[in-house]
Amino acid sequence: MTHSYSPSSRRHRQGPARRIGRTLALVLPVVLVLSGTLAVASVNWTGASSSTLTTASEDISQPAKSRAPQDVLREALLTELQEKDPGIALTHLQQEVDRRPSLAKHCVSIARSLGRAAVQHYGPARAQSFSRPVCDTAFAAGVAETV
Numbered sequence: 476m477t478h479s480y481s482p483s484s485r486r487h488r489q490g491p492a493r494r495i496g497r498t499l500a501l502v503l504p505v506v507l508v509l510s511g512t513l514a515v516a517s518v519n520w521t522g523a524s525s526s527t528l529t530t531a532s533e534d535i536s537q538p539a540k541s542r543a544p545q546d547v548l549r550e551a552l553l554t555e556l557q558e559k560d561p562g563i564a565l566t567h568l569q570q571e572v573d574r575r576p577s578l579a580k581h582c583v584s585i586a587r588s589l590g591r592a593a594v595q596h597y598g599p600a601r602a603q604s605f606s607r608p609v610c611d612t613a614f615a616a617g618v619a620e621t622v
Contacts, residue, residue, distance in 0.1 A: 545581035552585065553592050561593040561605035561614070569609045582610035590617020 548571055556564040568589070572582050586609055593602035599618060606615040 544575070545578055545585065548578065548581075549585050549588055552589060556589055556592055557596055561589060561597070561602065562607070564589055565605065565607050565609045565614060569607075572610070583613040586610040586613035587617035587620070590614040590619075591621045594618050594621040 548568075552564045552568055555567065565586070568582065568585060572578050578585075590602065590606075590613070593605060593614075594617075596602075597605075599621065602618045603615065606612065606618065
């Protein structure tokens with residue numbers, strides 16, 4: 476009994492794994508040589524300390540200053556107030572307070588900051604038109620403080 480399978484007929488068909496393997500075999504050594512060359516070129520071989528290395532080590536030794544979530548939110552909303560309008564910023568403030576109740580104690584101060592910024596950016600009459608009952612009308616109080 477003879478089988479119809481012959482190894483020579485299988486030789487011309489290449490699967491995707493073989494093509495990927497050949498591509499990696501060609502590309503990987505080039506990438507490794509280039510990255511090694513760049514790594515060696517960036518080392519200071521003179522032995523003298525450079526000012527960038529000293530500055531970097533000083534920055535690492537100091538602990539990073541973490542920013543409070545309410546400060547991050549305040550800055551984001553102030554940016555949004557200037558780019559879009561205070562109404563959108565107030566809506567997002569209410570959504571954030573609803574999503575993270577821990578921000579509720581900072582809601583009044585953030586809304587007042589938005590009110591003051593709205594007066595500077597839009598003027599008192601137009602800023603007052605954006606007023607909403609977010610955080611017990613603190614936005615309106617911020618507008619009134621500035622006027």
